Amino acid sequence: MAELHTYCLSSIDQSLIRCYVRYCLCFPCNATEVDTAIASLHNAVERLITHLPILAGTIRPVPEPDPGPIPAQKGRLHAQVSLQNASNFRATVRYLDQNNFRQTYSHLAQSRMPPAHLTNAALTPLPDAPDNDAESAPILAAQANVIEGGLLVGLAQIIQLLSSSNTATRTLSDDTLRTDAKTQSTLRARLSGLWGANKANPTEHNSGAATLRQEPSQLTGCERGVCHILAFDLATLEQTKATLNPIHIFAFDCVAAILWKAITRAAWPRGSPENEPGRSVRLTIPVGIRSRLPSSSLPREYFGNAVLHAETSSRIAELRTPCDLAALGHTARQVRVAVQRITEGVLEAKIAAINSLEDVSEAAVSNRRFDANLVITSWADLPSTEEGAGLGLGLGAPAWGRKIGRAHEGFGCIFLPLGREEGVWEVQVTLTEEVMERLLADEGLMRFVSWVA
Known part of the structure; x- marks a missing residue:
């Protein structure tokens, strides 16, 4: 069974990760440019995942520990990723004809890309928010939508996405994932505090x-x-x-x-x-x-x-x-x-x-x-x-x-x-x-x- 590497999330993460940030980048693109652009997107996603492997993982509930003198906080989530998750992560590519998406890129651009036309399940790689009943939820998804005259790249992420334009590809292994999970978990501690340590109401800085x-x-x-x-x-x-x-x-x-x-x-x-x-x-x-x-x-x-x-x-x-x-x-x-x-x-x-x-x-x-x-x-x-x-x-x-x-x-x-x-x-x-x-x-x-x- 593949080893799962666990990233502890901060208290600030816990308060923000129940919905996806959904963003679409819109590019004019003619038919002769599509194949090269799609190949480049796959390369960009690969660089991003090797740099930030947590993005290939899922958000899952933290298992409840055995009962102890201090009760555990309910509802906490953490991120988990395996080497297989990171190695197999790919952007989805959809070729949309006018039966699936009526608008051409030219029409969208002339009307200044109105949101009414972009609110469409065909363009989005994930639902607007994770299913509350699901055992896990993907952290990131990318979908390239090829339409007549253009390319609409939809991104959905739970954790804030950073630019990967200058990111070099590196080789991932269980050792690098283990180190990355430990490092990122430690960095998040600054925005976590300790569960149970601040039961009293905040005073001087309460707002x-x-x-x-x-x-x-x-x-x-x-x-x-x-x-x-x-x-x-x-x-x-x-x-x-x-x-x-x-x-x-x-x-x-x-x-x-x-x-x-x-x-x-x-x-x-x-x-x-x-x-x-x-x-x-x-x-x-x-x-x-x-x-x-x-x-x-x-x-x-x-x-x-x-x-x-x-x-x-x-x-x-x-x-x-x-x-x-x-x-x-x-x-x-x-x-x-x-x-x-x-x-x-x-x-x-x-x-x-x-x-x-x-x-x-x-x-x-x-x-x-x-x-x-x-x-x-x-x-x-x-x-x-x-x-x-x-x-x-x-x-x-x-x-x-x-x-x-x-x-x-x-x-x-x-x-x-x-x-x-x-x-x-x-x-x-x-x-x-x-x-x-x-x-x-x-x-x-x-x-x-x-x-x-």
């Missing part, structure tokens, strides 16, 4: 980012939504930012504030409920913490999740006011303060909160539903150049990048990488059909938007 609540959110539920790309005009944003305060406010803060206000107006067209005149809307922003920790804490060799959720709230009555400079400046500063509040102390409190749960899967449910009225995520730092995102296919940089899936579930906004199209910042927005219709009719929002796809 919204470190609490784990279970109530359902206003804009997240069973209802499926619709998705559009809103392209914000960078020149207009820069002018707005310069007028507000160019030193303390970033372009992200401006766009997040605009969306928070506009979506609140669309979701609450008549204002707060009569029985809750002071009702608030919560904003949740996943924030990367690598650069917020001492350099010795997360070395470059660390590969795993390093995200906390910043939270801030504002009353519906305040958010529904027009996007004049005073109101927009106040909301943008609120966004910036929430992001800056994520510190090492908050990280420690979050780890303690996760470790204090009897069942750690409760943390993942909270993060997946985000316990928020609106979730705004930034993928702006994802690579978009040929070197960083071209996958070595020989097709240049991807022309477009989109979140994909099998259904429009999990409402919110995703800031896509800058540089896809000069002069705009694309944001992928998913809302209920009713709220989306009102949002796109909002003149206060649309004066910042160049186009919608």
Whole structure:
């Protein structure tokens, strides 16, 4: 029987790995280029797996230990991979004719790659989230979809994926896997703490980012939504930012504030409920913490999740006011303060909160539903150049990048990488059909938007 090599996951991993990050890189590609591009993709995947063999593995429940004086935390997961898993890992290749996928690449490009056409089970290598009843779930899957005139490469991963463009192939063995599993498990200890060591409530650093609540959110539920790309005009944003305060406010803060206000107006067209005149809307922003920790804490060799959720709230009555400079400046500063509040102390409190749960899967449910009225995520730092995102296919940089899936579930906004199209910042927005219709009719929002796809 093949030896299974076990990677221990951090407490932060435990709180984030219950759903897939799904991303599609879109390349124009003529028929004469397809075979070479596919061969290059297989080579790129092989390099990635030999460099990060954990990606060829699966996420599995940690077996319950024998009863002891200190009860084990329920719901914990770990990653396991065998040499056979790593050696046999391949990208899937699908050749889609118009019976399976009606759109040509030319049509998709002319319409600016609308998400409505890319939400399609034919394009995705895995479901949107692992099956809760499954004994294991793949960590990574890659699927190359060959359509008329183009190549759509769909990636689905549980653990954050790093660029493999400059990764050299190495020979894997059980010895190298054993060493890699030990090294990666040790690196994750920084984001783990000890189960049972922090049963008391966190004190001085306790904040919204470190609490784990279970109530359902206003804009997240069973209802499926619709998705559009809103392209914000960078020149207009820069002018707005310069007028507000160019030193303390970033372009992200401006766009997040605009969306928070506009979506609140669309979701609450008549204002707060009569029985809750002071009702608030919560904003949740996943924030990367690598650069917020001492350099010795997360070395470059660390590969795993390093995200906390910043939270801030504002009353519906305040958010529904027009996007004049005073109101927009106040909301943008609120966004910036929430992001800056994520510190090492908050990280420690979050780890303690996760470790204090009897069942750690409760943390993942909270993060997946985000316990928020609106979730705004930034993928702006994802690579978009040929070197960083071209996958070595020989097709240049991807022309477009989109979140994909099998259904429009999990409402919110995703800031896509800058540089896809000069002069705009694309944001992928998913809302209920009713709220989306009102949002796109909002003149206060649309004066910042160049186009919608």
